[in-house]
Amino acid sequence: MPFKKLIPTLKDTIEHKGFHEPLAFQKQILSKIKSGASLFAIAPKNSGKTTSIVISVIQRLKSAFEDAPRVLIFVKDKQAALELEQAFNVFKKGTDLRVYAAYEEHDIDIQREEIYLGTDIVIATPKRLNRIFFLNGINLNKLQMCIVEDAEFLIKGSHFAEVTRTPESIGKCQYLIFSTAFDKRFERWQESFMYNAQIVKAKS
Template identity: 80%
Template sequence: MPFKKLIEPLKDTITQKGFDEPLAFQKQVLSKIKGGASLFAIAPKDAGKTTSMVISVVQKLKAAFEDAPRALIFVKDKEAALALELEFNLYKRGTDLRVYCAYEEYDIENQRDEIYVGTDIVIATPKRLNKIFYLNGINLNKLQMCIVEDAEFLFRGSHFAEVTRTPESIGKCQYLVFSTTFDKRFERWQESFMYRAQTIKAKL
């Protein structure tokens, strides 16, 4: 998908950042994400994975809508959540999309209250997201996109199991997993909620 097909605020931001056309990997994944496909997007560092994801979420959601989040993005820790929030704040300029970060180092009651007020995009660590969910602190019924960023972290500790719980609680959704490698443990997801997912690997 060329940048010229994006919504105007995104095109303006991309132009200001000096990007003329998508990187090779972005050309592979942007149109598929726009078309609604679930993907395992496998590419090395600096291939444009994070930018592809941020552009795709902003392009799909376009504007604030009701209170429940429509995109959920799992990240490894607080630092990753805050860094991704900065990226979204850059690319959502000109829209009224709302982004919220949920991580362990913050009072969970405050997080639950702040999410209740309304947000479009939630960036969360798996453990904290599940705690908020089981406290009835987040409505996942409107979710359209469930994403894992830099998915290598899933295989340390209990993260893989924590993320696997989420699809059990939501209906039809687009799943996107961004990683530098395809781990064989992803095959478990291919056998369940990601059974129709495509695997896109960067052409080097």
Template identity: 75%
Template sequence: MSFKKLIQPLKDSLKNKGFNEPIGVQKLILSKIKGGANLFCIAPKDSGKTTSIVLSVIQKLKGKAFEDAPRVLIFVKDKQAALDLELEFNAFLRGTDLRIYTAYDQKNIDQQRDDIYDGVDVVIATPKRLNRIFYLNGINLNKLQMCIVEDADFLFRNNNFAEVTRTPESIGRCQYLVFAEHFDKRFERWQDSFMFNSEVVTYQKD
């Protein structure tokens, strides 16, 4: 997919940053994501995975805030990863009114619950904190359109895989995207449960 098919605010941001066409893994996956496919994107570091997430999410939501319940949930490994991804989003939000929110363990959970209740479009969260907020009835997942895992290699530490696996049990139809440097055989459980007909896209740098 060329950048010409993106919404105008994204095209403006990309032009200002000097990007004229997709790079690396973006050439393989942007059109597939736009088409609604469930994907495992396997690619090395610095190949364009994170920017692919940001562009795809903003494009999917058409750059516009809507109601109160989040429409995109992104799992990350820790506080720093959440803050880094939020910064990446902020670099592309000009001309949109999307509300990005981070939820991680070091933040007051009651404050997080209240903030999310007030209305957000994208929640970037660590698995354990997201599940705690959910079980406190602090987040409505019924409107989710996309559920994403960034740098999914972290899932196989500290019970994170089980924490993330719980989430699809609580939501309806949704697009699932998993970004990682390696495909772990444990992902096959997701292919058999909620990531039906998913495609594994592998990219290697030249």
């Protein structure tokens, strides 16, 4: 999907930042994401994975709608959440899309209230998202996309199990897993909620 096919506000922002053509890996995956396919997107760092997330989500949602989030993005920690939130804030200029970052180092009651007031995109650490959901602080019934950024962090600790719980609570959804490598644990997801997902690896 060339950048010229993006919504005008997003296209203008990308061009203003000096990007005129997708990177090689972005050319492989952007059109697939736009088609609604679930993907394991495997590529080394600096391949444009995070920018692909931001572009694809904004292109899909276009504008704010109702109160429940339509996109959920899992990230490693607070720093990753804030960095991704900032990236969205840069690229969503000209739209009214609402982005919210939820992480452990913040009062959970305040987070529940702020999410309840309405957001389109929630960026969250797995542990905090599960706590908020357990407390009935987030409605996942309207999700269209569930994404994991830099999924290699899931292999340590309980993160993998925490993310695996989420599909049990939502209906039909597009799943996008971005990682530098395909881990054997991902095969469990292929056997359940990602059984029809494509594996797209960066061309060497």
